[in-house]
Amino acid sequence: MAFIAITRMLSPLKDYAQKFEAVMTLDDELNPEVVEILDPLVGEFLRTSAVSEQLLQGLTTLADKLHRIADLATGTGTPPANLPPTAQRLASWLVSRPMPNAQAALQSRLVAEINAGQSLTGGPPAGELKAVLKLRKRLTVNGQLLGGSVAEAAFDRRCSRLLNPESIDKIIGPTSTIAQELEAVLPLLDEPIGERSREFIVRMVDQMVQACQSPQRLVGENTPPPQRLKMLARFHKRIRKAELIGAIKTRILRTVETFHADTLKTTDPLGRIEQQGGGNTEKALALIDLCRSGMLIPGEYLDKTRKAAESRLKSPDFMPAYLAAAQDPSQRAERIQALKTMLIEAGLGGG
Known part of the structure; x- marks a missing residue:
């Protein structure tokens, strides 16, 4: 009966806009039978720009529009405010009722827009890349990307248009050392940027490191030795965690380890602590601080420093x-807890 009534209501109407307005006058309290009948109709409405654009009023960038479409297509979030009454009612339906045909129409619009290649933000490359990755994350539901392989290929193309020799400097921004450039670009390897962009980043990192002939060239000529050690150690840790081809990772790590060892030879912080004045406790605490300072990388020197600290x-x-x-038991407890924390940070256990 409901199907016949709705058909009769819509039959005299000539275009989708009129039919859409008529359907949206139906009572909000739709029973499941009526929703099932309306779902294919709403899906057809949403495939027309006259209807779908009503849901996007007030949005200027494609990124914002696609995020709203994603919310409606997945039935998540709350209905957007400040829409025309009919569009407001449709948005409320989409986020409160299972409407597979309508959601499929919205997903189709999503994939088409992503595939078209129009800028998401209309702004500089760095902001555009951030918007691309944010949208991809939003469209990933339970580990699956809405739109499947077509959407994945479209996102990969967008990334490769941004991550290339012509635009990478705009992505990285101003830096004063090669290490800063590398620290800016390495996190991209943790993002779903696609194989082509990933290969570009890996080659770039490898070439930049191998071009350095000294630690000063990598971290900066005027960087003081303690800070130089910290930067090299931080970079070494980042490379260890990065998804790089085995041979390339090994080559980069060896170069950084050589630079780190060269800096240690000229500064020898362990030797300086042992030779400085002060008692056993003062030196023990200085050695603990060195172990947890972030200046040392895993290896012989760090092991030697930890053994020296343990001995003291x-x-x-x-x-x-x-x-x-410590003046009272509570202060003693605080001092002991602080020591335990420092020992853990230094890799010396909880004491």
């Missing part, structure tokens, strides 16, 4: 001297 920690005079300033 085991000395009978360490704990009495460390707790000497």
